[in-house]
Amino acid sequence: MAGASIISLVPSITELLYDLGLSAEVTGITKFCIHPDEWFRTKTRIGGTKNVDIEKVKALQPTLIIANKEENVKAQVDSLQEIAPVEVTDISNLEEALTMIETIGKLVHRQEQATSMVRTIRQSFHELEQFRAKVSYPTTRACYLIWKQPYMTVGSDTMIHDLLQRCGWINVFGDRKRYPEIDVEQIRQTDCELLLLSSEPYPFQQKHFDELQQELPDTKILLADGEMFSWYGSRLQHAPAYFSKLITETYH
Numbered sequence: 001m002a003g004a005s006i007i008s009l010v011p012s013i014t015e016l017l018y019d020l021g022l023s024a025e026v027t028g029i030t031k032f033c034i035h036p037d038e039w040f041r042t043k044t045r046i047g048g049t050k051n052v053d054i055e056k057v058k059a060l061q062p063t064l065i066i067a068n069k070e071e072n073v074k075a076q077v078d079s080l081q082e083i084a085p086v087e088v089t090d091i092s093n094l095e096e097a098l099t100m101i102e103t104i105g106k107l108v109h110r111q112e113q114a115t116s117m118v119r120t121i122r123q124s125f126h127e128l129e130q131f132r133a134k135v136s137y138p139t140t141r142a143c144y145l146i147w148k149q150p151y152m153t154v155g156s157d158t159m160i161h162d163l164l165q166r167c168g169w170i171n172v173f174g175d176r177k178r179y180p181e182i183d184v185e186q187i188r189q190t191d192c193e194l195l196l197l198s199s200e201p202y203p204f205q206q207k208h209f210d211e212l213q214q215e216l217p218d219t220k221i222l223l224a225d226g227e228m229f230s231w232y233g234s235r236l237q238h239a240p241a242y243f244s245k246l247i248t249e250t251y252h
Helices: 011-019 037-042 054-059 074-080 094-107 111-135 159-166 184-189 206-215 226-230 239-250
Strands: 006-008 026-029 064-068 086-089 140-145 169-171 194-198 220-224
Touching: 006 011, 011 026, 011 064, 011 094, 026 037, 054 074, 064 074, 074 086, 086 094, 094 111, 094 159, 111 159, 111 239, 140 159, 159 169, 159 226, 159 239, 184 206, 194 206, 194 226, 206 220, 220 226, 220 239, 226 239
Parallel strands: 006 026, 006 064, 064 086, 140 169, 140 194, 194 220
Antiparallel strands: none
16 A cells, blocks of 8 residues: 555554554554553553544655544544545444454455454354353343443443343343443342443443442443444454453352
């Protein structure tokens, strides 16, 4: 891709572009694109996912900008489309993520690498299914928190919901959409057996674990790696192995 200048407005896709071998082509990333660290330290940062610096983007003379319907602001994406072609991704489950990886692979002339990556991810999730079948743990009612003050969880039209199901867990708020606000009493009323506290976007820590365990003494509570549940790029290659460990931790 001689002369290419790619800007990524999506942290998980930035990591994907790195793993597809586009170090020379990617010129701009957001301040939240923390992986890989060498890009975070050296690439031009064009603001955050919600507050893109349009002039910085223009100065990089991009040939392709990659955005996401959920993570980026539509008005800013519309403005960016006047500068360069914008690929707007929209991911709510694993299959859509795999399709996105293939699509990005074609756009950046890394189709073979993208296809290989998708094959690896599919195999990893197949191994997760085999693991679950082998251990035969009971189906568990689970809640996944992404935010505090107010508490927010995930509905059925999210990537996290899909991955919870692939772990064999029932999302107790799966009858809702997107990211509903809830409170501890609502969690209690669902007969939630497993409460997962995500490391992002809100950085839940041990003190939050302790607070919630006091209020929900009969619920198993675990701190969860939010990147494994919500980053829909190349990190998916490693997510099933993490899920297997988390599942084991849940029942011991």
